[in-house]
Amino acid sequence: MTYRVGEPVTVAARAHGGHHRTPSYIKGKTGRVERVHAAFRNPEARAYGHDGLPEIPLCMVSFARSDLWPAARAGASHRVYVDVFEHWLEEAR
């Protein structure tokens, strides 16, 4: 599954017992693909001495503040851009 720039995506809400690079504050949140970077070795395997192959595409996904922190006080908004490996992305819910 390859995602396109501009496409809405939801970050998988699953827990992960070991090292991974998907921060919890975006899990289950829906954002927009901003860039599709190159593919990189999987850090979840590399952290334990494995080669991390095959490489997995890395996407830059942006999230609106109001989606990440609905309870945030009013005021000027912002977006947070996070690099997420493709196997953490799902079709937007």
Next chain:
Amino acid sequence: MSEHDHDHTPITSGDEPAAAVRARALEELLVEKGVLRAEEIHVGIDWLVSRTPGDGARLVARAWVDPEFKQRLLADARSAALELGLDPGPSPVVVALENSETVHHMIVCTLCSCYPRALLGPPPAWYKSLPYRSRAVSDPRGVLAEFGLEIGDDVELRVVDSTADIRYLVIPRRPPGTDDLSEEELAALVTRDSMIGVARPALRQW
């Protein structure tokens, strides 16, 4: 570990901070298990602490004076660094993000301290601190205000969390009144913090 009866220096000796004790223990283990040689560790640390934000500043200053170079920098910062004879470091991809009148970028690594070390040197302590890493994504305008940087409500604020293999470098806006400056003089205005996106370059006040 080899068997021996002599005493090692106690690992919790003196007033050494806990993190330093952990780092030293890790280093000793890596050497003992043959993963790295002590010289390799020292060479790596020496290389890292010898990098400076001056290299990143050269990229920014060239981008300010050469629009075609700026396009190449935005397209592939690693190649652009090599073009200026700079060492872009081991990260396979470096991405430069341009600030403008309407868009402001700031960089954080909420998971640890990912940072374009080859071009900016070691990250500042605050960049690695829990308050910056947590608040930069939830209250970036509040964080920037503490750095003395007010971002207007009409400016689109983009907080970039460098969670994976990409390293990010901000191209700050060229300060007004700098038309007569040479590229070298411009580079001297480009600060470390302005390339993280928490400050603006500024003309010297003295």
